[in-house]
Structures are given as structure tokens and as C-alpha cells.
């Protein structure tokens with residue numbers, strides 16, 4: 212199975228010689244890529260499902276990598292020991308599930324771990340959870356895959372509760388300095404405008420209107436649009 216652009220972006224953030232756990236490995240496409248690119252010292256491919264893990268085992272065997280990639284049946288990080296890894300990858304799940312998996316593993320509240328997270332949905336909620344729980348987002352990279360735009364988040368535990376601007380949950384550390392980054396901003400602008408339109412239609416004086424207008428203007432300002440207006 213070929214790796215897609217989404218997982219390739221995740222792989223790019225793994226440092227050389229890393230000890231990686233890939234939570235929710237499914238077919239083990241990412242662990243196989245990491246070993247083939249000589250990226251990892253060791254990789255544990257885990258999944259909650261017996262079916263996905265069987266598929267992972269088949270692919271690992273076919274690639275001749277049984278000695279390098281260990282598979283493990285695990286709900287989130289439950290079966291991973293703190294000293295086994297220094298990189299924690301959680302990709303292809305909803306942001307709420309990713310937050311729950313990290314929150315359930317108290318031992319990850321340690322600055323030594325690098326997290327590479329790729330939410331399929333609810334990236335906003337994930338950013339809020341990370342900031343409120345002391346995980347600092349260091350960078351993000353938006354990536355198109357099969358016509359859909361995702362973000363890949365790199366973060367680490369900082370020990371401090373992180374202050375967020377009102378627009379932060381929507382854009383995090385995405386920068387509008389690439390086509391994908393610009394598109395990410397435009398997508399969030401469109402989402403907020405749609406929400407504002409539906410609030411306008413309801414005609415109620417909803418407090419969310421003012422809040423969303425502030426956020427919308429802040430995102431537009433970051434994108435440089437307001438400067439172009441007469």
C-alpha cells in the first residue's frame with residue numbers, strides 16, 4: 212500500500228533515530244515508511260482493533276520488517292511504557308479521540324515526548340484541549356490529501372497552561388505563507404461566515420455573533436485581506 216500525502220507529512224516530522232509509537236496504525240503504512248526511510252530507532256505499531264492489527268502484521272511481514280516493527284493491541288497508549296518511546300504519533304482520528312488518548316496517559320505530561328497529531332475532524336477542539344492541558348503547539352503544516360485539507364500538529368508538554376487568542380482554536384500555528392496555509396485560513400473564514408449568516412437569520416441577539424466577528428476580523432487581518440479593502 213502506497214503512503215499518501217497526509218501520512219508523508221506526518222513522517223516528515225519524525226526526527227532521525229526516534230523511538231516511535233504509532234497509535235491507531237491500521238495497515239502499518241506509516242511505521243513501514245518510517246523504517247524504509249531509516250527514520251526510526253524503533254517503532255511500535257498499535258491499534259485497538261484485532262482486524263487492523265492483523266492487517267498491520269500482514270503488511271509488516273510482506274515488507275520483511277517483523278524484526279524492526281513491533282505490533283501491539285492497545286487502547287490508545289494503555290499498553291505503552293513511558294520509556295519505550297520518545298515520539299507519539301496519532302493520525303487519522305477525530306480531534307476529540309486524540310485528546311482523550313493523550314489525556315488518558317498521564318505519563319505523557321513530560322517534556323521529553325514529541326507529539327505528531329493529525330486530526331481528521333475537530334482540530335479546533337484538539338487545539339483548545341492541548342493548550343488548556345499544557346501541551347504547546349510548536350508548528351503545524353496543512354496538507355491536501357484526496358482533495359481534502361488537513362493539518363498536522365507538532366506539540367510537546369510545556370508544563371504551563373497556554374494562553375490562546377480568540378482566533379487561535381481556528382488556525383493554531385498554521386501560517387498563511389503557502390497555498391495550503393492560505394486555503395486553510397480561507398476555509399476557516401468561510402466556516403465562520405456561514406455560522407454568522409445562520410445567526411443573522413435567526414435574528415436573535417446571540418452573544419456568539421460579536422465573538423465570531425472579532426475572530427473573523429482577526430483571521431482576515433492575519434491573511435492580509437483587510438489591508439486590501441478600501
Ligand SMILES: C[S@@+](CC[C@H](N)C(=O)[O-])C[C@H]1O[C@@H](n2cnc3c(N)ncnc32)[C@H](O)[C@@H]1O
Pocket residue numbers: 218234235236237238257258259260263285286287288301302303304308312
Ligand atoms: C482511520 S484509521 C487511521 C489509520 C492511520 N493512522 C492513518 O492515519 O491513516 C483509525 C485507526 O485507529 C484505530 N483506533 C481507534 N480508536 C483507537 C484507540 N482508542 N486506540 C488505538 N487505536 C484506535 C482504529 O482501529 C483504526 O485502525
